[in-house]
Amino acid sequence: MPPAFHSQVPEIRRWPANEAPVREDGEFVLYWMTANRRPNFNFSLQRAVEWAQHLKKPLLILEALRRAYPWACQRFHRWVMDGMEDNQKFFEPKAVTYYPYLEPEHGDGKGLIESLAGRACVVVGDHFPCFFLPHMIEKTAERLQVKMELVDSNGLLPLNAAPKTYLRAVDFRRFLQKSLKPHLLEMPAVDPLKGLHLPHLPEKLPEYKRWKPGVEFDLESLPEPGVVESRGGFQRADKLVTRFLDERLKHYDQRSEPSLQVASGFSRYLHWGHLSAHQIFQELCDQEDFEVENWRVKTPGSKEGGWGMSANADSFLDELITWRELGYNMCHREKDYESYESLPDWARQTLEDHAQDPRDHHYTLKQLDEGKTYDPIWNAAQRQLREEGYMHNYMRMLWGKKILEWSSSPRQAVKNLIELNNKYSLDGRNPNSYSGIFWCLGRYDRAWFERPIFGKIRYMSSDSAARKFKLGPYLKRYGD
Secondary structure: OOOOOOOOOOHHHEEEOOOOOOOOOOOEEEEEEOOOOOOOOOHHHHHHHHHHHHHOOOEEEEEEEOOOOOOOOHHHHHHHHHHHHHHHHHHOOOOOEEEEEEOOOOOOOOOHHHHHHOOEEEEEEEOOOOOOHHHHHHHHHHHOOOOEEEEOOOOOOOHHHOOOOOOOHHHHHHHHHHHOHHHHOOOOOOOOOOOOOOOOOOOOOHHHOOOOOOOOOOHHHOOOOOOOOOOOOHHHHHHHHHHHHHHHHHHHHHOOOOOOOOOOOOHHHHHOOOOOHHHHHHHHHHHHOOOHHHOOOOOOOOOOOOOOOOHHHHHHHHHHHHHHHHHHHHHHHOOOOOOHHHOOHHHHHHHHHOOOOOOOOOOOHHHHHOOOOOOHHHHHHHHHHHHHOOOOHHHHHHHHHHHHHHOOOHHHHHHHHHHHHHHHOOOOOOHHHHHHHHHOOOOOOOOOOOEOOOEOOOOOOHHHHHHHOOOHHHHHHHOO
């Protein structure tokens, strides 16, 4: 075992995935990039660089995408490929070797990570608490004969810093206001490769013969949904952050208006790891002249004035940190986060009490998928999801509530919500999207007035939305 060395990556953000040893006689350090698909503000990449410097070895970065996974489609592959193209251009002149791999046929990639790890000194991987990734990482780590270390670069709060699963935003917000500050003083490096000098690997690895590297793929060989107009990659994410801070933040208090485009639009880039919450936070602090060292919370638990920035900045940070990381807290600590049984006891009870209530309208999954309901507002939201892989946040809440109302049972509603969201949404299959889905059935909420079908679950209606907002432009764009 090599001697310990000082790390700029906080210890609470890293842990061993297996009990295998470090091999000092290995050829390189391997960073397996699965969730943090970016070269900046990335604790995982930073940790891999530290290992390579300590061991005086080359650094190999593997970014791979399997062909078949739940809801694999042209849309999601295109988004990952956009990121690979950005990464390839960025890494090419750097003192590292970047290995992008797109599996041509299902099963072709089998054995690649084991082959590379067999020649590595140590493997560094991303920890992501959702979808199939935790199981994939766990099973792979068990097979490796070399040390594999996981790094948490998901959010501003390390996942292991929370002592429990938080069931209410107000409680989690109070915990953050008390405990987050020290972690904000431990930011990831903007560019972990800046000024880096490492030994180089040979131009062609032996693995290239069987597992050909590249960033091109026959998208038409994958199922629909097809690609969307918006594109992925950390370069576009960077531009989006600048645009939000320069143009949209000043109007953030109007973000609930579906016809206005003033929301951040970050969720897609955050989900695929093309954007870091640390980057957003740091650039916002710079714009607001905010110094973390001087942060003081006047009213614990309150989201109003919680940061002492402008009102819109405070409101945005409550979404970016409190609500986003509340979902990560759930998925990290609870294995059943996507099951009906994960709902609060009061929510399950009231839903079951009203499960047999007659429904004026009932739609199958196929009818919902095709947007063939009597409600033009709901149909427009579904069309936005199908065509853009994204849905305005207020419309997403209304969309989910109506699926609960129109499904044959609450359990079927959960299945319908997960299927439609994960099939089309670029930010689906994410802790934050599961928060949104299950919020529609009572997670993170409280009991309200009782009514048919919903019981004490919060109710929302299209009629109310039509009264509250100017939906004309939205319906003109997405309606029939």
